[in-house]
Amino acid sequence: MSSTEESFAQDALDILAIAAHRDDVEQTCGGTLLKMAQRGYRTGILDLTRGEMGTRGSAEDREREAAEAARILQASWRGPLDIPDGHVENTWENKLKVARVLREQRPRVVILPYWKGRHPDHYTASTLGYEACFLAGLSKLDCSAAVRAAVVAGVPPATSTAPSPRSSQQSPDLTSFPPHRPFKIIYASLYYDVRPTFVVDITDQFEARFQSLMAYKTQFSDQEAGKELFPAQKEIRSRIEAMARFYGMLGGVDYAEPFVQKEVGLVDDLMMIPVKSI
Ligand SMILES: [Zn+2]
Numbered sequence: 414m415s416s417t418e419e420s421f422a423q424d425a426l427d428i429l430a431i432a433a434h435r436d437d438v439e440q441t442c443g444g445t446l447l448k449m450a451q452r453g454y455r456t457g458i459l460d461l462t463r464g465e466m467g468t469r470g471s472a473e474d475r476e477r478e479a480a481e482a483a484r485i486l487q488a489s490w491r492g493p494l495d496i497p498d499g500h501v502e503n504t505w506e507n508k509l510k511v512a513r514v515l516r517e518q519r520p521r522v523v524i525l526p527y528w529k530g531r532h533p534d535h536y537t538a539s540t541l542g543y544e545a546c547f548l549a550g551l552s553k554l555d556c557s558a559a560v561r562a563a564v565v566a567g568v569p570p571a572t573s574t575a576p577s578p579r580s581s582q583q584s585p586d587l588t589s590f591p592p593h594r595p596f597k598i599i600y601a602s603l604y605y606d607v608r609p610t611f612v613v614d615i616t617d618q619f620e621a622r623f624q625s626l627m628a629y630k631t632q633f634s635d636q637e638a639g640k641e642l643f644p645a646q647k648e649i650r651s652r653i654e655a656m657a658r659f660y661g662m663l664g665g666v667d668y669a670e671p672f673v674q675k676e677v678g679l680v681d682d683l684m685m686i687p688v689k690s691i
Pocket of ligand 1 (some may be wrong): 532
């Protein structure tokens with residue numbers, strides 16, 4: 414490994430969750446991200462959009478709230494892209510933008526939204542994310558086109574929640590990041606009614622995960638604007654608790670988050686397989 418590659422690898426993320434909207438990760442895999450951070454892994458969140466279409470609050474409000482949520486989840490990095498809210502499309506340009514972040518952050522595991530769902534942004538983010546993971550590993554692919562596009566739009570390609578020497582704001586020349594393909598892609602499936610292939614026990618993280626969602630005060634606090642669209646906080650809590658309980662029950666624990674993986678599970682020792690059958 415060259416010294417340049419070593420310096421990239423030093424702050425590489427272990428796990429990166431990619432989602433269409435700010436607050437998606439908090440709802441679908443926030444407990445898992447927090448659990449992994451508590452185990453010493455570097456976790457990150459890439460929000461494809463900035464939430465400007467939300468009924469309540471501005472994109473700036475949501476920026477602040479997203480940073481607070483990332484702090485609660487102990488994420489090492491969080492950044493938005495400039496893809497328009499409500500118009501997440503699987504275009505070549507968007508794939509390059511995501512691929513650039515993957516090369517910069519170098520995660521081993523990527524969490525994507527499940528590939529079916531009610532909201533087009535969610536299922537499109539899934540395909541877009543998968544194809545970007547593939548592209549990021551192609552040695553002949555130059556992501557500089559995406560960087561130029563982001564600069565033209567007047568938006569920094571991604572911002573870090575904490576100042577970092579690898580922050581893209583300080584280093585606009587991202588063409589120097591070497592190719593990178595994540596080892597594992599898993600799909601957070603909580604938004605869709607599908608049987609998960611595994612669940613992650615978040616019993617100890619459930620409360621903090623709920624607080625990370627409540628950090629989006631403009632979206633979730635009890636208020637008049639958009640009242641018919643947004644359930645009150647108590648109602649949200651009971652829904653979130655019911656979902657986490659349900660997936661927890663499938664795994665034999667109190668609270669859990671569901672995931673789907675496309676690959677089969679590999680077992681080494683039959684005595685160590687968790688979850689009781691009978
Ligand atoms: Zn969403």
